[in-house]
Amino acid sequence: MDKEARLQGTTPAEHPEALRLWLRMLTCTQLIETRVRAALREQFDTTLPRFDLMAQLERAPEGLKMNELSRRMMVTGGNVTGITDQLVSEGLVQRLDVAGDRRAYRVQLTPAGRAQFAAMAQQHEVWIVDAFAALSEKEVATLHRLLGRVKANSQTAVPSPPGPSPHLSLETS
Amino acid sequence: MDKEARLQGTTPAEHPEALRLWLRMLTCTQLIETRVRAALREQFDTTLPRFDLMAQLERAPEGLKMNELSRRMMVTGGNVTGITDQLVSEGLVQRLDVAGDRRAYRVQLTPAGRAQFAAMAQQHEVWIVDAFAALSEKEVATLHRLLGRVKANSQTAVPSPPGPSPHLSLETS
């Protein structure tokens, strides 16, 4: 009997369906995320935040300022500095001056960075497609639609502090 | 435009539905988990792993051995020792000798621990029910069923190392 069963089995009345759903969703997410992190480490010697930062830059060919990266990755500025430093030292991204504001600059993928990201993104897609291989296209669409409502509800339920909250990496809508 | 939109919007062909679903699911999970962690901290001055440990013990009135806790929480033993130490020092759990094996003992909720867990679990349920309030009962059931297939697929896809992988807390089936 696994956790879900232990927590639900004997006292169904105390654990409404929403709670069962949450535990299952948490398990699924963690199973997939753990594998993605491990695979990024093993195959590309990188981490999820680094992959996330490069994914943001790949979407913005002209580059992004640090505060834009911070907002989109939903982490505070100090972290972005650290990740960027690593990627710069490996030649995957570069810092370019912003005309008219000498405090800021754009962070941009280098050609090497674009090449590496393309390879990672291709693999990443395979991992994810595999993870949901048990579902039909229609079922995937249904899940996506229902979770869209959950997401909207979670984002509006609380005014939510202006600052970044834990990494919502890669999601934008 | 949030992360999901940025990552999908301009190149739909490169991002199959499974990838869109994964990003959305990750966002939902993180939104909810972040709120649960913050609320546990604010209202009960505790953490998710501590809540998890107590939830395991609440399911096992006779108590659990450290290695059973480690396996169920899916974290390594050293972590369980640390969390247990904290809870013991606060009088929420106790270590009891196991007859016939002087190396081991059972960890059990104290009456104070049971009382506090009951209060936390009640609140926790409210937070979770709220998080999924946008869905009907039928839709919740649909999500639960579809994610059950995803979970089964993820658990069987890889033989999975015998050791614990990141916390799958609370889920059992």
Next chain:
DNA sequence: TATTGTTATACTCTATAACTATA
């Protein structure tokens, strides 16, 4: 020898706050 549990250590990921340089 194998198992139970503890200790020590390190790593990832994140936040906060003080700081520098520029606006």
Next chain:
DNA sequence: TATAGTTATAGAGTATAACAATA
């Protein structure tokens, strides 16, 4: 003053490995 970015530090949460006591 306010903003862009950096640095330093702290904390949660986890893993690995060496260890002691018992089986």
